[in-house]
């Protein structure tokens with residue numbers, strides 16, 4: 001959905017836009033808010049992110065690097081600017097939709113980058129998280145939202161994520177073997193998130209999706225943060241906590257501190273290097 005210039009300037013959606021965004025997220029399993037981040041900021045973070053990714057790939061052993069380039073590359077970004085700029089971690093539009101959907105006290109415990117490297121392949125169709133009670137016969141409301149910020153324009157050619165609208169409402173215990181979803185998805189219409197760099201995609205974590213092949217020479221990356229409903233703090237060990245260097249923490253706004261409150265603040269200088277996710 002597009003928001004107006006007035007909403008963009010005010011840093012807040014009108015009640016009507018918010019209602020549309022929340023309804024779309026609840027009904028389709030994801031919503032796109034188009035073109036909300038300034039291009040200059042996106043260009044800058046893309047450059048820093050690409051440089052960080054290239055150094056990160058250089059630290060991996062050749063087999064691991066090959067595997068990452070062939071399918072998908074995940075990296076925990078450095079916990080400092082520009083990755084921790086307010087525009088990304090507490091974007092007012094993402095926060096507004098998250099608050100209206102999962103409650104004002106939501107929190108973030110996971111921050112990743114998702115890259116489809118040039119000539120990368122295809123991911124298995126998956127959910128990022130399962131239903132809270134997989135054998136409960138009706139879907140429960142959304143409790144976890146992944147906030148994606150594409151750093152380049154996403155196109156069918158460069159691997160725009162494929163998403164199955166409505167799939168978050170399918171309640172079942174997924175088999176361990178991801179292949180099974182490929183069979184089921186054959187008869188289930190999907191869409192590609194062909195959105196501009198600087199748009200925001202909010203996705204219910206249960207929605208089926210996959211990274212797609214990048215047939216261009218350009219690195220295709222999106223930022224990914226998980227916003228969790230407040231009561232999930234009991235399950236915190238289910239996600240990866242972010243070690244926040246004290247210097248970065250001290251620069252965060254009160255709202256960002258509230259959103260990141262469940263992560264450990266560490267007495268370490270911020271590193272400029274990316275980290276391998278532990279999964």
Ligand SMILES: O=C(O)CCC(=O)C(=O)O
Nearest residue numbers: 114115160161210211212
């Ligand atoms: O990068 C993408 O398009 C999707 C990545 C993804 O879904 C994942 O790694 O869990």
Ligand SMILES: [Fe+2]
Nearest residue numbers: 126127128209
């Ligand atoms: Fe995923």
